[in-house]
Amino acid sequence: MLGIAHAAGPAAGAAGGFASFIPLILIFVVFYFLLIRPQQKQAKQHKAFLTDLKKGNKIVTKGGVHGVITGIADNVISLEIARDIVIKVSRDAVSGSLGKDGAPKKEGKKKSIGG
Incomplete structure (x- = not known):
């Protein structure tokens, strides 16, 4: 009986492991759209400004x-x-x-x- 309980344990933990990464992925997506993307856009505009001098x-x-x-x-x-x-x-x-x-x-x- 104890052997069956040990065999069933890792299968449930594998699904929980992926679910624990979802908040981390969401935080990265939010940072990308709020910080990284606008900074890249601003750098692109400044580069265009420098070439148009x-x-x-x-x-x-x-x-x-x-x-x-x-x-x-x-x-x-x-x-x-x-x-x-x-x-x-x-x-x-x-x-x-x-x-x-x-x-x-x-x-x-x-x-x-x-x-």
């Missing part, structure tokens, strides 16, 4: 330097930060573009949850 654009670097693009090479941008003062920065150092008033441009309308 052209002479005359007003930009700000990651270090906070504001200026106007005066020349573009492969990975180097000439940035005029004041009259007759031009510095060279890496294309990767560009953080965003500026509007006409010097304020950062809004990249798009954000969807509101409430309507």
